[in-house]
Amino acid sequence: MRHLLGTEALSRENAIQILDTAQEMAAVGEREVKKLPALRGRTVVNLFFEDSTRTRISFEAAAKRLSADVINFSAKGSSVSKGESLKDTAQTLQAMGADAVVIRHWASGAPARLANSGWIDAAVINAGDGTHAHPTQALLDAFTMRAHWAKLSGTSSVGADLTGMRVVIAGDVLHSRVARSNVWLLRTLGAHVTLVAPPTLLPIGVEHWPCEVSYDLDATLEAGVDAVMMLRVQAERMNASFFPSTREYARRWGFDDARLAKLDALNLKDTIIMHPGPMNRGLEISSAAADSPRSTVLAQVRNGVSVRMATLYLLLAGDLRENTTTSTPAAVNNTVPNAKDPS
Amino acid sequence: MNNSSSAFEDVHNSSAPLNVSRVVLTAADIERALTRIAYEILEANKGSANLLLLGIPRRGYPLAQRLAAKLAASDPAIDPAAIVGQLDVTMFRDDLAHQPTRAPQRTELPVSGIDGKTIVLVDDVLYSGRTIRAALDALVDLGRPRAVRLAVLVDRGHRELPIRADHVGKNLPTSSSEKVRVHLAEIDGVDVPDEVVIESGPVVIEGGA
Numbered sequence: 001m002r003h004l005l006g007t008e009a010l011s012r013e014n015a016i017q018i019l020d021t022a023q024e025m026a027a028v029g030e031r032e033v034k035k036l037p038a039l040r041g042r043t044v045v046n047l048f049f050e051d052s053t054r055t056r057i058s059f060e061a062a063a064k065r066l067s068a069d070v071i072n073f074s075a076k077g078s079s080v081s082k083g084e085s086l087k088d089t090a091q092t093l094q095a096m097g098a099d100a101v102v103i104r105h106w107a108s109g110a111p112a113r114l115a116n117s118g119w120i121d122a123a124v125i126n127a128g129d130g131t132h133a134h135p136t137q138a139l140l141d142a143f144t145m146r147a148h149w150a151k152l153s154g155t156s157s158v159g160a161d162l163t164g165m166r167v168v169i170a171g172d173v174l175h176s177r178v179a180r181s182n183v184w185l186l187r188t189l190g191a192h193v194t195l196v197a198p199p200t201l202l203p204i205g206v207e208h209w210p211c212e213v214s215y216d217l218d219a220t221l222e223a224g225v226d227a228v229m230m231l232r233v234q235a236e237r238m239n240a241s242f243f244p245s246t247r248e249y250a251r252r253w254g255f256d257d258a259r260l261a262k263l264d265a266l267n268l269k270d271t272i273i274m275h276p277g278p279m280n281r282g283l284e285i286s287s288a289a290a291d292s293p294r295s296t297v298l299a300q301v302r303n304g305v306s307v308r309m310a311t312l313y314l315l316l317a318g319d320l321r322e323n324t325t326t327s328t329p330a331a332v333n334n335t336v337p338n339a340k341d342p343s
Numbered sequence: 344m345n346n347s348s349s350a351f352e353d354v355h356n357s358s359a360p361l362n363v364s365r366v367v368l369t370a371a372d373i374e375r376a377l378t379r380i381a382y383e384i385l386e387a388n389k390g391s392a393n394l395l396l397l398g399i400p401r402r403g404y405p406l407a408q409r410l411a412a413k414l415a416a417s418d419p420a421i422d423p424a425a426i427v428g429q430l431d432v433t434m435f436r437d438d439l440a441h442q443p444t445r446a447p448q449r450t451e452l453p454v455s456g457i458d459g460k461t462i463v464l465v466d467d468v469l470y471s472g473r474t475i476r477a478a479l480d481a482l483v484d485l486g487r488p489r490a491v492r493l494a495v496l497v498d499r500g501h502r503e504l505p506i507r508a509d510h511v512g513k514n515l516p517t518s519s520s521e522k523v524r525v526h527l528a529e530i531d532g533v534d535v536p537d538e539v540v541i542e543s544g545p546v547v548i549e550g551g552a
Contacts, residue, residue: 314444
C-alpha cells in the first residue's frame with residue numbers, strides 16, 4: 001500500500017489490516033501517555049483546499065499521537081488564493097520534505113492526480129475529494145460497525161468483517177463522497193447496503209453500484225436494518241432544486257422522532273444510527289435521534305483518530321524512501337496506472 | 344526477537360538439501376529450562392508478591408503463560424491469568440524505517456496495572472538486545488514498575504546494546520550468520536514438537552538464492 005486514494009480498489013486483506021491496526025491504536029487513546037514514537041521524524045502535511053473541522057483535526061491528532069510533525073495548510077490565506085497551481089503547491093511541499101500529504105480538495109480526482117503525476121514522492125492520503133471518495137471516513141464507519149457487530153455476536157472484532165450486516169445509507173447520495181466510499185468498502189467487507197434517497201439525489205449509474213436502491217425510508221426500515229447512516233444534505237453543492245422544501249425532505253427522508261420510535265416498535269433494539277457529521281439537526285436527523293443511545297456520532301469521531309493513526313502508520317512506518325530512490329524513471333512510469341490501486 | 348525465530352522458515356523449506364540444522368533444545372529441555380527459570384524468578388523476587396510476567400509477541404507470550412503456570416504450581420496463591428500480560432514493542436522499534444511495515448500486535452496488561460510491580464519481560468531469543476530496548480521504552484509509557492527483569496529461553500550473544508538477561512534458559516554460542524528458530528505449539532501448531540533449532544545461515548542463503 002503506497003497511497004490511500006479510495007476504497008474501490010482496496011482489497012479485503014488491506015481493509016481488515018487497517019481496521020485491526022486501528023483497534024490496536026484505539027488502545028493508545030486510553031493510556032496515560034497517549035503517544036507512540038513510531039513516526040518520529042516524519043512530516044505529515046494536511047493540505048486542505050476545502051473547509052473541514054473533524055477530518056483535519058482528526059488527522060492532526062492521529063499524526064501527533066504517532067509523533068510525526070504536522071504542517072497544516074489551508075487554501076484560505078495561502079498562495080493558492082493568489083492563483084498557485086496544485087503542482088506548484090505540491091512541489092513546494094516536496095521541497096520541504098513532506099513524507100505524507102493528506103489532501104482534501106473540492107475537485108474529484110485531485111488526490112489521484114497528486115499521487116500519480118510524479119510531482120512528489122510523499123504518500124498521498126485522500127481526505128475527501130469532490131464527490132468522489134472519502135476513504136478514511138468509510139474505514140472509520142466500518143470500524144464503528146464492526147465493533148458493534150462483534151459486540152452483538154459476542155466475538156472478537158479482530159480479523160472480522162461485516163458479513164450479514166444490513167446497512168442503510170440514506171440522504172444526499174448524489175453529492176456524497178462518504179456514501180460512495182462506504183458502498184465500495186462495505187461491499188468488500190461483506191455487508192448488504194441499501195441506499196435510500198429521493199430520485200433527484202441519486203447519481204446517474206447508481207443501478208450499477210453493488211447495492212440496492214430504494215426511495216422509501218419507512219419500507220426499508222421495516223425490512224430490517226442493523227445500521228442506519230444518515231447523510232448530510234450538502235446545501236453548498238446544490239445549485240439546483242433537488243427537493244421541494246426542507247420540511248418535505250425531513251418528513252420523507254429524514255430520520256425524525258417518529259422513525260426513532262419506529263425502530264423500537266419494530267423491535268430493532270440493536271440498530272445503530274450513524275452520521276458522518278456535520279449534522280443538520282432537524283433536516284436529515286432529529287435531535288432526539290442524534291442524541292439517542294443508538295447514535296454513534298461521537299464514537300465515529302473517536303474511531304476516526306484510531307483509523308487515521310492506522311492509515312498513517314501503515315503508509316509511513318515502513319521503508320518508503322528506499323522504494324522511491326531505487327526506482328528508475330522508467331519504473332515509475334510503469335507503475336503510474338497501478339499507483340491508484342492502494343494495495 | 345520475532346525476526347530471528349520466525350522469518351526464516353520459508354528459506355529453511357526452500358533449501359532443504361543444503362540446510363544444516365541441529366536441535367539444541369528439545370521439548371523436554373524447554374520444559375526443564377522453564378521450570379528452573381520459574382524457581383529463579385520466585386527466588387530473585389523473594390516470593391510471588393507484586394510479580395507480573397509480560398511476554399513479548401509473538402513467542403514470548405506463550406512462554407510467559409507457561410512460566411505463570413509453573414509459578415502457580417509451586418505457589419497456590421498465584422492466579423496465573425492475573426499475572427500474565429503481553430507487551431507489543433512494534434511501535435517502539437528503532438528499525439521501523441528500515442523494514443517493511445510491521446502490523447502491531449496487541450498489548451494486554453493485567454488489570455492490576457504495572458505501577459510499583461516487579462515486571463519480568465519474557466522473550467524467546469535474546470540477540471542484539473534491540474527488542475528489549477524497545478520493550479523498556481514501551482513500559483515507560485504504560486507506567487512505572489518498581490523493577491524490570493528479563494527472562495529469555497535462549498541467549499545467543501552478539502549484543503549491540505548494554506542489556507543482559509537475568510534468567511536464561513540456555514546460553515547458546517552462535518555465529519551471527521546462523522539462525523535460531525524457536526518452535527512453540529501455541530504459535531506454530533502442534534504438528535512439530537517444541538524445539539529450538541540452529542540453522543547455519545550462509546548455506547541456507549546460497550541455497551535459497
